[in-house]
Amino acid sequence: MNMEKLAKGKRKITLNQSLLLVFVIIGLIIIATIVNPRFIRVGNLVNILQQISVLGIIASGVGMLLIAGQIDISVGSQVSLMGIIMALIIEKSTKIPPTAANAWMSAWAEPFAVIVTILLGAFLGLFTGFVVIKSKASSFIVTLALGSVYKGIALLISKGASFSLFGNFELLGRGQLFNGMPVSILFLVLVVALTYVLLKYTRYGRFLYSIGGNRKAAFVSGINTTMVTMRGFITVGLLNALAALILISRVGTALATTADAYSLDALAAIVVGGVSITGGKGTAMSVFLGVLLIGLVGNALVVMNINPYLRGVAIGAIIIISVTFGEMSETKR
Amino acid sequence: MDSKPILQAMQICKRYPGVQALDGVDFELKKGEIHALVGQNGAGKSTLVEIIAGSIPFDSGEIFIDGEKCMNLDPSKAIEFGVQTVHQENQLVEEISVAENIFLYNLPRTKYGFVNLSHCIQEADKLLETLGIEVKSGEKVSELTFVEKKLISIAKAFSHQAKILILDEPTASLDESGKKVLFDLIKRYSKLGLSTIYISHHLNEIFEICERVTVFKDGKLVSTKYIADTDIHSVVHEMIGKSSDKLYSRSKRKSVDTIKESILQFNGFSRQNVVRDVSFSIHAGEIYGLAGLVGSGRTELANLIFGIDKKESGTILLDGQDITPNHPFDAIKKGFGFLTEDRKDSGLVLMHPIKDNISLVDLVKKGQAPSFLNLKKETLDTQEMSKSLDVKTPTILQRVVNLSGGNQQKVVLAKWLFAKSNIIIFDEPTVGIDVGSKSEIYKLINTLAAEGKFIIIISSDNPELVSVCDRVGIMRFGQLVKELEGDQISEEQILKYTLGVNEAQAQGL
Numbered sequence: 001m002n003m004e005k006l007a008k009g010k011r012k013i014t015l016n017q018s019l020l021l022v023f024v025i026i027g028l029i030i031i032a033t034i035v036n037p038r039f040i041r042v043g044n045l046v047n048i049l050q051q052i053s054v055l056g057i058i059a060s061g062v063g064m065l066l067i068a069g070q071i072d073i074s075v076g077s078q079v080s081l082m083g084i085i086m087a088l089i090i091e092k093s094t095k096i097p098p099t100a101a102n103a104w105m106s107a108w109a110e111p112f113a114v115i116v117t118i119l120l121g122a123f124l125g126l127f128t129g130f131v132v133i134k135s136k137a138s139s140f141i142v143t144l145a146l147g148s149v150y151k152g153i154a155l156l157i158s159k160g161a162s163f164s165l166f167g168n169f170e171l172l173g174r175g176q177l178f179n180g181m182p183v184s185i186l187f188l189v190l191v192v193a194l195t196y197v198l199l200k201y202t203r204y205g206r207f208l209y210s211i212g213g214n215r216k217a218a219f220v221s222g223i224n225t226t227m228v229t230m231r232g233f234i235t236v237g238l239l240n241a242l243a244a245l246i247l248i249s250r251v252g253t254a255l256a257t258t259a260d261a262y263s264l265d266a267l268a269a270i271v272v273g274g275v276s277i278t279g280g281k282g283t284a285m286s287v288f289l290g291v292l293l294i295g296l297v298g299n300a301l302v303v304m305n306i307n308p309y310l311r312g313v314a315i316g317a318i319i320i321i322s323v324t325f326g327e328m329s330e331t332k333r
Numbered sequence: 334m335d336s337k338p339i340l341q342a343m344q345i346c347k348r349y350p351g352v353q354a355l356d357g358v359d360f361e362l363k364k365g366e367i368h369a370l371v372g373q374n375g376a377g378k379s380t381l382v383e384i385i386a387g388s389i390p391f392d393s394g395e396i397f398i399d400g401e402k403c404m405n406l407d408p409s410k411a412i413e414f415g416v417q418t419v420h421q422e423n424q425l426v427e428e429i430s431v432a433e434n435i436f437l438y439n440l441p442r443t444k445y446g447f448v449n450l451s452h453c454i455q456e457a458d459k460l461l462e463t464l465g466i467e468v469k470s471g472e473k474v475s476e477l478t479f480v481e482k483k484l485i486s487i488a489k490a491f492s493h494q495a496k497i498l499i500l501d502e503p504t505a506s507l508d509e510s511g512k513k514v515l516f517d518l519i520k521r522y523s524k525l526g527l528s529t530i531y532i533s534h535h536l537n538e539i540f541e542i543c544e545r546v547t548v549f550k551d552g553k554l555v556s557t558k559y560i561a562d563t564d565i566h567s568v569v570h571e572m573i574g575k576s577s578d579k580l581y582s583r584s585k586r587k588s589v590d591t592i593k594e595s596i597l598q599f600n601g602f603s604r605q606n607v608v609r610d611v612s613f614s615i616h617a618g619e620i621y622g623l624a625g626l627v628g629s630g631r632t633e634l635a636n637l638i639f640g641i642d643k644k645e646s647g648t649i650l651l652d653g654q655d656i657t658p659n660h661p662f663d664a665i666k667k668g669f670g671f672l673t674e675d676r677k678d679s680g681l682v683l684m685h686p687i688k689d690n691i692s693l694v695d696l697v698k699k700g701q702a703p704s705f706l707n708l709k710k711e712t713l714d715t716q717e718m719s720k721s722l723d724v725k726t727p728t729i730l731q732r733v734v735n736l737s738g739g740n741q742q743k744v745v746l747a748k749w750l751f752a753k754s755n756i757i758i759f760d761e762p763t764v765g766i767d768v769g770s771k772s773e774i775y776k777l778i779n780t781l782a783a784e785g786k787f788i789i790i791i792s793s794d795n796p797e798l799v800s801v802c803d804r805v806g807i808m809r810f811g812q813l814v815k816e817l818e819g820d821q822i823s824e825e826q827i828l829k830y831t832l833g834v835n836e837a838q839a840q841g842l
Contacts, residue, residue, distance in 0.1 A: 201705050203704055203705075206689065207697075209685065210682050213683070213684050214682040216678060216679040217678075217679050217680055217682050218693075219641075219679075220661055220673060220679050221697055222661045222664070222665035222666075222698065224662060280682065280684050280685065281684060
C-alpha cells in the first residue's frame with residue numbers, strides 16, 4: 001500500500017462535519033452577498049475577521065483543552081478579570097497629571113500592564129487546572145464555579161464601574177499594518193496556525209488527543225495525564241491573556257462583564273466545528289471554521305438588515321444541527 | 334430426602350454468536366434442596382441461572398416452576414414465580430436505607446400514596462430479626478460493611494416469599510463469620526422448603542452445605558450427583574472432562590536449565606490484603622503463566638508490577654539490578670509492557686486510527702517535551718509493525734473500534750512491541766477473541782519468547798496456560814500458592830490448586 005492510497009483513506013475519514021461547515025459558510029456568504037453586495041467587500045470581510053479575532057484566540061485554547069476531554073467555561077470571566085486589572089493599571093498610571101517625578105510611570109504603564117496580564121493569565125490557567133485536577137470533579141462544574149469566582153473578583157475590584165484606557169494602548173485592538181490589515185487578525189492567524197501545528201505535528205498534541213480519547217489507556221501507556229492536562233489549562237490562560245489585551249485595546253474600556261459571552265460562544269464555536277464534547281476528536285481547522293461561522297452569522301444578519309437579535313436563535317439552531325449531523329455520521333461509521 | 338421438583342428445565346438451548354452457551358440442558362431442582370452448580374469459566378452455569386431468573390431469553394426448551402410452564406420469562410415474572418437471585422456484585426442502592434432497599438420494588442405506602450417509611454423500617458427490622466442478621470434497617474447502605482451488605486442482599490431476596498433462591502458466588506469476600514451466618518440461614522430455610530441453587534468455585538463449601546452437585550462443561554450438563562456419592566476429585570475430573578483438541582501447543586517445552594541465563598526476579602510484592610508477599614522469577618525466553626480465580630490477586634499483582642497502583646512492598650531485579658517501576662511512565666522506560674485485561678477500557682483509544690495507537694507508547698518513551706512528529710516515518714514504521722503482526726485491515730488509518738477483537742488485541746501488542754518492550758504482561762490475552770486469532774496470538778507470544786523476552790500470562794483459561802506456558806504459578810487469596818513446571822502442568826493440577834482442593838483435603842474433607 002503506498003502513501004497516496006493512505007492519504008485517500010484519510011480524506012474519507014476526516015471530512016464530514018468540517019466539509020459540511022465549509023459548505024454552510026460558502027452558502028451563507030453567497031446568500032448574504034445576494035441580499036446585500038456590500039457584504040463581500042474587502043472592508044467588511046476584514047471587519048468580520050477582526051470581530052472574530054478575540055473569539056478565535058479564546059476558542060483555540062478551549063478547543064485544545066476539549067480535545068483532551070476537559071471543558072473550561074470560566075474563560076469569559078478570566079478574560080473579564082484580566083481586562084479589569086489591565087485597564088485599572090493603565091487608567092491609574094495615566095490619569096495622574098504628568099510631572100517630571102512620575103513621567104516614568106505613564107511611560108511604563110503599558111508594558112507593565114501587558115506583563116501583569118500575561119502573568120495573571122498563566123496563573124489563572126494554573127489555578128483552574130489545579131482545582132479541576134485536585135477536585136476530581138467534572139471540569140464543567142468546577143469551571144462554572146470558578147467562572148463565578150473570577151467574575152466576582154472582577155466586580156469587587158471594579159465595584160461595578162468601568163475603567164478607561166483614555167486612548168492609550170490602541171495598537172493591539174485598533175492598530176493596522178500595511179494600510180488596513182488589523183494587528184488583531186495577525187494574532188488570530190498566528191494562534192490558529194500554532195494550534196494547528198501543535199495538535200497535528202507535536203508529541204504534546206498527540207497526548208492531548210490520547211487523553212481525550214481514552215484517559216485510562218493514555219495513563220497505562222505512560223502519559224503523565226495530570227501534567228498534560230495542567231499544561232492545557234495554562235495554555236488556555238495564556239491565550240485568554242492575549243484575548244484580554246486585544247479586546248480591551250479595541251473596546252477602550254473594561255467592565256467586569258465585558259467578556260461574559262465568550263465562555264459559551266467559544267464552546268459553541270468549538271462544538272459547531274466538530275470537536276467531540278467528550279474529547280479525542282477535532283482539529284485547529286475545525287475550531288477556526290466554527291468561529292468563522294459564528295462571526296459570519298452575526299455580521300450577515302446586520303448586513304442583510306435582519307433583526308440582529310435573531311443572532312442567538314440562529315447560533316442555537318446551528319449548534320443543534322451540526323451536533324446532530326456529527327452524531328449521525330458517527331453512528332453510521 | 335426425595336421430594337417433588339420445584340423447578341424443571343428441559344432441553345434448554347442458548348446460542349451466542351460463535352458459541353453454544355447451553356446445549357440441550359435438562360436440570361431439575363427439588364423442593365428444599367441446596368443444589369450446587371460447578372464448572373469452569375464459560376461452562377454455562379451462569380447462563381442457566383440467568384435464564385431461570387428471566388434476565389436473558391433462551392432459544393429453545395421449556396421451564397416449569399412448581400409444575401407451571403413459564404412462558405416469556407422476564408425478571409419481574411421470574412420474581413412472581415418466586416425466583417430470587419443474589420448476584421456476585423453488590424446491587425444495593427447505596428444512598429438509601431437498608432429498609433428501603435429490602436422493599437425497593439414493593440415499598441409500603443400510606444393511604445395518600447407516599448412511602449410509609451416507619452412501616453417499612455418496622456417490617457424490615459422484623460425480617461432481619463427472623464433471619465438473624467444484626468443490622469439496623471434504618472441505616473444507610475453506604476454505612477454498612479461489606480459483609481453486612483452481602484447479608485442485606487440476601488435478606489432482600491427473602492423479602493419476596495422466594496421459593497427458589499439463586500446464589501452466585503455468595504461467599505466471595507465474606508469472612509468466616511459472615512460465611513457461617515449465610516450457611517446457617519440457607520440451611521434453616523431449606524428445611525422450611527426453600528430451594529437453593531448455589532454457584533461457587535469453592536468446592537469445599539459445596540461439600541459442606543449442598544445436597545446435590547451438577548457439573549457443567551462447554552454448555553452441557555455433565556452429571557448431577559448426590560454429594561454423598563461423589564468426592565472433590567471426581568468433581569474436578571468432570572469439570573475438566575476429556576481433554577478437547579488443543580488449539581495450539583508449543584513445539585518444544587524448554588527445561589529451565591537450558592534457557593538463557595538472564596533472570597528477572599520479582600520479590601515480595603504486597604498490597605493490603607489483595608496481594609500478599611508474592612515472589613517469583615522468570616528467565617529470558619520463558620513464558621510464565623499466572624492461574625487463579627477471578628479476584629485471587631493476579632491483575633492486582635500486574636498493576637503493582639507496572640506501577641499503576643501503589644505497592645506496600647516489592648522489588649524487581651533484572652540480573653541483580655533494581656528496575657522496580659514507580660509509575661507507568663517509569664515502567665515503560667524500563668522496558669515493561671502491559672496488555673490489560675480490558676483492551677477497550679484501558680488498552681486502546683478506540684476512536685483513533687491503528688497508526689496512532691501503535692505509536693503512542695513509543696512517543697511517550699521518547700520523553701514528554703514538546704517536539705515534532707515525523708508523520709511520514711510514523712506511518713511507514715507503524716504500518717510495518719501492523720503488517721508483521723498480520724493485523725487484518727485495509728489501512729492503518731482505520732479506526733481501531735472497527736476491528737475485530739483479535740485484531741484489536743494485535744494492535745495493543747503492536748503498541749508495546751513498537752516501543753521495544755522486553756518484559757510483557759498479558760492479562761487474559763484471548764478473552765472475546767475468535768479461535769483463529771487465538772492461535773495466531775499464541776504463535777506471536779511464542780515468537781516473542783524465542784527472541785528472549787520475558788513473558789507473563791495471566792489467564793483464567795486453564796487449557797490456554799497448559800498449552801502455552803513453560804511454568805505456571807497459581808494464586809489464591811492474594812498469595813502465590815504453587816508453581817508447576819514441565820509435566821506437572823495439567824488442567825487438573827492447575828484447577829486443584831486454584832480451587833484449594835489440596836487444602837480442603839488437608840482439612841479432611
